[in-house]
Amino acid sequence: MTKIAYLGPEASFTHLATKHIFPVQQLLPMRTIPECIEAVTEGRADLAVVPVENALEGTVPLTIDYLYHEAHVYIQAEILAPIAQHLMVHPDRKDAWDQVERIYSHPHALAQCHKYLSYRLPHVETEQYASTAAAAKLCADHPDMNIAAIANETAAHAYGLTIVERDIHDFHFNHTRFLVVGPKNQQIDVQNHQPQIKTTWMLKLPQDDRPGLLHQVLSVFAWRRLNLSKIESRPLKTGLGHYFFIVDILEQEDHIMMKGAVEELTFLGCSVKNLGSYYTYETSTE
Numbered sequence: 353m354t355k356i357a358y359l360g361p362e363a364s365f366t367h368l369a370t371k372h373i374f375p376v377q378q379l380l381p382m383r384t385i386p387e388c389i390e391a392v393t394e395g396r397a398d399l400a401v402v403p404v405e406n407a408l409e410g411t412v413p414l415t416i417d418y419l420y421h422e423a424h425v426y427i428q429a430e431i432l433a434p435i436a437q438h439l440m441v442h443p444d445r446k447d448a449w450d451q452v453e454r455i456y457s458h459p460h461a462l463a464q465c466h467k468y469l470s471y472r473l474p475h476v477e478t479e480q481y482a483s484t485a486a487a488a489k490l491c492a493d494h495p496d497m498n499i500a501a502i503a504n505e506t507a508a509h510a511y512g513l514t515i516v517e518r519d520i521h522d523f524h525f526n527h528t529r530f531l532v533v534g535p536k537n538q539q540i541d542v543q544n545h546q547p548q549i550k551t552t553w554m555l556k557l558p559q560d561d562r563p564g565l566l567h568q569v570l571s572v573f574a575w576r577r578l579n580l581s582k583i584e585s586r587p588l589k590t591g592l593g594h595y596f597f598i599v600d601i602l603e604q605e606d607h608i609m610m611k612g613a614v615e616e617l618t619f620l621g622c623s624v625k626n627l628g629s630y631y632t633y634e635t636s637t638e
């Protein structure tokens with residue numbers, strides 16, 4: 353049976369996304385994003401599912417940086433999931449929930465609820481935790497602590513918590529993208545996916561700082577009519593002003609225009625780390 357590592361524990365958003373396309377496989381909860389990816393590179397799992405981008409908070413830097421600097425894996429699928437954040441407490445505390453002293457959650461979840469927290473519970477401290485579900489489990493395991501968690505509805509059920517405020521994320525359109533990564537450059541084709549294929553490349557530009565270099569790089573895509581759905585820069589970690597770029601291209605990597613693009617980028621002095629081509633799966637519920 354295929355083993356799939358995911359950012360756990362049970363009932364994290366990543367778990368829900370993973371179950372959507374792998375309902376019967378063996379799922380292995382991990383504590384952190386690097387642990388998920390390392391489970392694949394060290395052969396303890398066949399695939400890993402990790403969050404990569406949220407519609408409100410943007411990129412999950414740990415995932416992007418780990419994929420560029422640390423790991424040689426390919427993206428085999430992408431999962432898009434709607435995200436609804438709820439405030440929950442141990443049932444013993446449900447009548448005095450607004451007296452909690454601290455609220456725990458994943459940093460992205462806390463950020464997605466920033467306005468709610470600062471207007472509704474300005475006196476309460478927040479503390480970052482490894483995942484939303486890990487925060488829910490903390491509340492369940494420590495009824496003695498006067499705390500709450502921000503997590504999803506499944507986590508409230510799984511850990512026996514009471515939801516005291518629903519849908520506390522600040523903007524209605526809240527979605528997260530998750531990547532399914534594995535050791536092989538191949539696509540997962542398990543059930544209905546969106547028809548559009550996507551390819552992700554990570555580009556390092558030459559360091560000679562020529563004027564117009566980024567313009568030249570973008571022209572490589574423009575004149576070939578290769579449609580980019582995303583471009584983002586991240587620090588190379590070699591010095592201030594040094595970046596690599598993540599580009600998502602709406603084309604299959606072995607398309608003739610993509611091959612030409614790699615050649616021209618290489619000629620310009622860029623290095624291209626290909627993370628592969630993959631389909632998008634959309635989940636409709638939490």
Ligand SMILES: O=C(O)C(=O)C[C@]1(C(=O)O)C=C[C@@H](O)C=C1
Nearest residue numbers: 364365366403458460483484528
């Ligand atoms: O904490 C979780 O439940 C996760 O799966 C992580 C994560 C994230 O990294 O953004 C996933 C989706 C939500 O945006 C909040 C948290």
